[in-house]
Amino acid sequence: MIDDPVPPAARRELERLARRWQQLPLDRALRCVPAVHALAQRFADQAVAPSLTGDRLPDLGPAVVIDQLIVTTHDLAAARAATPTAEPTVDIAAELAALRRDIG
Template identity: 45%
Template structure:
């Protein structure tokens, strides 16, 4: 036998747990999505020459939250996922000044 939930339990929209709230603002999230979509559309022969641009931003953003820690090189296929992680970390730590603009610049620079 199970106990009935207290009156009012489950009413209304659930509040997100603090750990599940996305610290990345909508404008930056849109840019990340656009970068990921564009990256997934690039043939390998065009993605490889553009990889240093993405890698440079990954390293720069990672240094904001973990100075001196190298982001492992997991190859071009994982690069945009690594970017999403370090961007999330930077926003969560409050160290993302100018990052949305950097993401926009990166997207515009992709072939």
């Protein structure tokens, strides 16, 4: 079994957010795509070395954006696990919870 690098609190928030996303009406999801995409991009940027940032996640719309967030959350948590002495610049669980509250 592969260890999950995502901290338990962040995993719970990610699961809650994904469930909520599935329940959103399409018009609401379309309005929320930019916020979800922005968080996924921030997580992607945090997951890589600063010299490699700048690659932009493609905007693939509401059907895929939550999957992008799941992947970038995992990438960020894995990057942190690989360098545990690095000071975290973002609280993953708090960011996910705030986004979940924002989308309703």
